[in-house]
Amino acid sequence: MRPNRSASATPPFPEFGLSERLGPPATFDAEQQAAADELTNGPRQGVYGPFRPLLHRPSLLQAVAKVGETLRYAGMLDAALREWAICVVSRELSNVFEWDMHLPLAEAAGVPPAALAAVERGVPLPTDLHADLVLAHAIAGELIHQHRLSDETYAAALRTWGEAVTVELLTLVGYFVMVCWLMNVARTPGP
Structure with missing residues (x-):
């Protein structure tokens, strides 16, 4: 488990400790489930971060995820x-x-x-x-x-x-x- 470094950050993060207000849908339709499965079976191995709210728009989630994967896992930057x-x-x-x-x-x-x-x-x-x-x-x-x-x-x-x-x-x-x-x-x- 990673330490929660933002807890002691100076200056503090404005949203730290506030309740999530746009999480994933309570239940998934077939397209949402497919998008979640794709993330879970890909290099991220889970649905977290920006993909929680993006589950409301699975096709957008998939496009955003692909860009992020290219940048993080197949990019040219060291x-x-x-x-x-x-x-x-x-x-x-x-x-x-x-x-x-x-x-x-x-x-x-x-x-x-x-x-x-x-x-x-x-x-x-x-x-x-x-x-x-x-x-x-x-x-x-x-x-x-x-x-x-x-x-x-x-x-x-x-x-x-x-x-x-x-x-x-x-x-x-x-x-x-x-x-x-x-x-x-x-x-x-x-x-």
């Missing part, structure tokens, strides 16, 4: 960069589920604890943080707060990763923004 970006997005959007789910994955992938602590507290990043993590943090921040990238940030991404990886990172940020917003509204509990 694990540290991927998990770091997910943590940055989840903290920027104050999402309990994704923070608690991906924080230990980021730690296991080698993201420095001091960098994760800085993201949690919303303070400047450590000055010795690897440049690709600093750049990914800037990209997520610009996308979330300005809804676009500056020319300088875009050029740095292309120099650092090339077009394909840059597209994947942009998609990863957008995907996790979407699922975080859904879960924030649904008040989906942490893992």
Whole structure:
């Protein structure tokens, strides 16, 4: 069982401890059951997180799940960069589920604890943080707060990763923004 890291986060998560208000349907129709079975038999091995509210729209659940699986299990980003970006997005959007789910994955992938602590507290990043993590943090921040990238940030991404990886990172940020917003509204509990 993972520790519930969001319980002691500073600043706190707004939805932490609140009752879920949009969970899965009380009973599943055939399409919902098929979607749930597909998740349970796939790499996620269960129906949790954003897929709880998405069970109300099984075809949408399946499409969202496929994008997430591609990004997490068949992507080009190395694990540290991927998990770091997910943590940055989840903290920027104050999402309990994704923070608690991906924080230990980021730690296991080698993201420095001091960098994760800085993201949690919303303070400047450590000055010795690897440049690709600093750049990914800037990209997520610009996308979330300005809804676009500056020319300088875009050029740095292309120099650092090339077009394909840059597209994947942009998609990863957008995907996790979407699922975080859904879960924030649904008040989906942490893992």
